[in-house]
Structures are given as C-alpha cells and as structure tokens.
Amino acid sequence: MAHGFHIPKVYPRCLDSQANLNLDSQGFRPMQTSRAWFYRKNQAAYDLELGHQSMPRPDELGERDILVAIEGVSLNYRDLVAWKNMAGRGVDGRVPASDGAGTVVAVGPSVTQWRVGDRVAGCFFPRWQSGRFDLSHHRFDLGGNLDGMLREQVVMHEDAWVRVPAHLDTLAASTLPCAALTAWYSLIARGGLTKDQMVLVLGTGGVSVFALQIAKHVGARVVVTSSSDDKLMRARSLGADEGVNYKAHPQWSEQVWSWTGGRGVDHVVEVGGPGTLEQSMKSVAGGGHIALIGVLTGFGAPTTSLFPLLARNVTLNGIYVGPRDEFVRMNAFLEEHRIEPVIDRVFPLEAAPNAFAYLASGQHFGKVVIRIA
C-alpha cells in the first residue's frame, strides 16, 4: 500500500518532466524510473521515442512479480510489422519488442522460482505456460498488447520468465523468446523432426537460422534458400547441406526436388507466406509437414491452389511462437549442444531506431540485438 492506495499491477509510465519530480502519473510517492522506447503514432505508421517509465521500488513489487534489469533485447520482423503499421495494430505508447533477457534485481514476497542474480529471458506469451494455444493469449503478447522489452527494467509475474541457458550471456539469450522458440516449436514440438529427415528453411533471418541450427543438431539434412550467395555460404558454414538463391531461381522448388532425389523435404519452415507457399508446397514430400510461420511476402491470400496439400497428404501447422514449457525444453537442448545464437549486429539502446532500420534493410544474417546495459 502507498498513500492508502493499492500499488497497481500495471505500473504506470510517466513523462520526463514527471520523472524529474519523482512522481508517477498517478501522483504516487517517488518511484524508480527506467529508460524506455515507445511507439508514437505518426500519420500511418509509428515513430520511436526514448522516454522514461515509472517502476516500482523493490519493496513495492506484487506478491509474485520479479524486477529484471534488462541487458539485451533482440528484434524480430514482427517489430517491423508493428513499427510500420503493416497489420493495423494499435501500439501507440507501447514499449516495443517481445524479446529480452537480463538479471533479476528484486523479487516479490511470494516468489519461489527466482532469486536476485538469476539470469532470465521473458516469454513472448507470458500466460501460455503449456499445452494448446488459447486465443485469450493474444491479449497478453509482449511488444503488442503489453509493453515489451525495449527498456532498462521490466516487472512481470515469475511465471513469465525462463532461465537463460548456462553457456549463453544475456545478450545472446535475448534472441531466444520469439525466433528460436518458433523454430523449435515448429520443427520439434509440432513437427516431430527426426535425424533421418530433410528440412527446407526459407531465407536467413532469425527464425530460419535457428531452424537450421536446431535441425543440424538433431542430425537432419537441411536446404536453405536466400537472396544472397554470400549468405548461402554462411549457412553452409553452419552446416547447411544445400543452398538455393531464390532470386536467381524463382522456381527454386525444382532445385529442392532434384536435391532430394525427387522425394521432397519432410519439413518446410515457411516464413514467406502467400508469395512462397506455392514453391513450398512443390518442395514438400508426401506425408510431409509445412510449418506456416511468416508473412514476409505479406498478409494477403495465396495466389495458388491449395490442392497440393491434399494430394500430398501434407500436415499444415499454423505456428505462433510457443509455450513456456517448450521454451524450457529448447533451452536444455541448446545447452546440451552448446548452440550459440548467430548475432549479426549489436546496437546500443540509444540507437534502437537504427537497429529497426537495419533489420528492415534485410542485410542481416541471423539476429539483430540491442544492448541495454
């Protein structure tokens, strides 16, 4: 209690001027403030604005909340979708980015899972703990309907975090909550990938490079597509068995088909969407699996018949990240195989807009990360 009021569970943000007065937006007594980036509506899209946000003091934490000093944040294509307002989501005033990791600096009185000093990464869907997806989880996605990670401090319920793999620092671990878990959930949890199978990975962005790494450590064979021969070389250095330049070979399924000896691949990591689905369907084996993940070619309808899905007895899995228990399983796998996330470039907190612009340029291979502390 403070001034006779309950401490709000959603901690209010404040303007710089209020921060200087050490009052939060509801006039509470002094609180800590955290630097944070915010989406600000600007005509059809959003600007990014650096400001301050009120944070509770350690003795004001909710019963099962923990206060984490964020050290690394990674960006995903989804953050560009929000920033450029490609999907018409209202994120004005929201803190961007679903993915962050850091160190616990304070715990609420009833917290049992964490201690000060533990290294943790946040869950994209904090309430999706296990099992099937429930549509209600959409209301609680970080960097969407809830404030995200692009700030110095985050307070969330203790169940909204997982332990960082022992071999990774928190900067590297910040790449895991969305991109890595999506790849894992697609190939392992939903796809049941085994070592004698073949995987097709589209492009060399965050999800796809993790899918490549996970598939290779399972023992599968992997073919990667890219717009860049240099990136295909880098994919080979991570173990890719074959590469196809999708710009030079728009009908790239022909290469995939011949590489698999006319059988097709067992799994497609489909991050392209309507513009790539036709080639993906032509690449998949009978009884194979397509993990439908992405919208890199837009949100429209596919321009091709879906009949090949039937004719090939394909399983089509819609994927939206994954639950916390799979995040924990994945981290154990990453730790066992000592898998290092591929970080293309690191930006300082103050240069977050440059990190967004760099991701949008498509020059990256793997992940783009922002160092917070």
Ligand SMILES: NC(=O)c1ccc[n+]([C@@H]2O[C@H](COP(=O)([O-])OP(=O)(O)OC[C@H]3O[C@@H](n4cnc5c(N)ncnc54)[C@H](OP(=O)(O)O)[C@@H]3O)[C@@H](O)[C@H]2O)c1
């Ligand atoms: N459903 C989910 O849970 C989920 C989770 C994460 C991501 N996603 C979606 O998955 C997609 C990838 O996300 P990300 O964060 O990994 O993106 P990212 O890191 O920005 O990667 C983008 C890369 O995709 C490749 N690409 C672009 N257009 C392509 C095309 N037409 N065909 C094949 N590859 C293409 C490019 O690779 P090259 O430079 O090698 O050509 C580009 O660098 C996005 O649509 C994102 O929204 C969905």
